[in-house]
Amino acid sequence: MFHSAYKLTFGKAIDLIVKPNGTPVRPTLSILTPLHKIENDDQPEVCLATGFFPRIENMNLTLGNNVTVPRKTTKAALSSTRTYFFAGFSKENIKRCEMDGVVKKRVDDGGFPDVSNDKTTATTASDNCEHERLNNATATNxxxxxxxxxxxxxxxxxxxxxxxxxxxxxxxxxxxxxx
CATH class of the missing domain: 1.20.5 (Single alpha-helices involved in coiled-coils or other helix-helix interfaces)
Known part of the structure; x- marks a missing residue:
């Protein structure tokens, strides 16, 4: 409001907060690191939380020195599928990321799991997604x-x-x- 506006005429300012309705969905967490991290480099590491609803207040990052740092998720982005997305950044190594009871730990220092001695069979993306619950899915006629x-x-x-x-x-x- 303008400073010259008369408060008795216009009254107190109104804050409008729109909260979408929906069923609660837990986040999917991923720890993303730069491909080539060099000593004394300013490239941050990221804990990415995708597809969660409703907006949760905190994301906890456990850094390399075992210090837990909370990140406020009040500015999480709402997607067209009515779920939120948030990225928590840190210049230090992220060992663990936690949000709404979901925990994601760093696989190893290289950023990729060692599958050279892995005896599991390869699966396709459709096999992985077959048992997941679909939220807000629409069929096209x-x-x-x-x-x-x-x-x-x-x-x-x-x-x-x-x-x-x-x-x-x-x-x-x-x-x-x-x-």
């Missing part, structure tokens, strides 16, 4: 596209017909006034 295309064609035809009618009316009006 392709017959709606046919109806939408037909409706668009009809509306376009009516616009052309209306434009021609207006053009002929203008021409006949000009003819009647001039001749």
């Amino acid at each position: 392709y017959t709606d596209y046919t109806k939408m295309n037909f409706t668009s064609l009809v509306v376009y035809g009516l616009r052309v017909l209306f434009a021609k009618a207006v053009a002929f009316n203008v021409l006949f009006t000009v003819k009647a006034l001039v001749f």
Whole structure:
């Protein structure tokens, strides 16, 4: 508000906070490190929390010196799928990331797990996602596209017909006034 505004006329300022409704979803955490971390480099490490709802107040980062640092998530971004995303940055090594009871630990200092002696079979992305719960998923009905295309064609035809009618009316009006 302007400083010159009279408070009795306008009253007290109103804060509007919009909170979307939805079912609670726990976050998926990932610790991201730079590919080539050099000594005395300012490249931060990141704990990325994706797909959580509702907005949680804190993310806890346990750093390399075993100090836990809280990060406020009040500025988490809301996506079109009605879930939040947040990135917690640190210039020190992140050993552990925790949010809403979900814990992600750093795999190793290289950033990638050692799978050379791993006896597990390879899985595809569809195998991994098969058992996960789908939130806010919508199915697309392709017959709606046919109806939408037909409706668009009809509306376009009516616009052309209306434009021609207006053009002929203008021409006949000009003819009647001039001749």
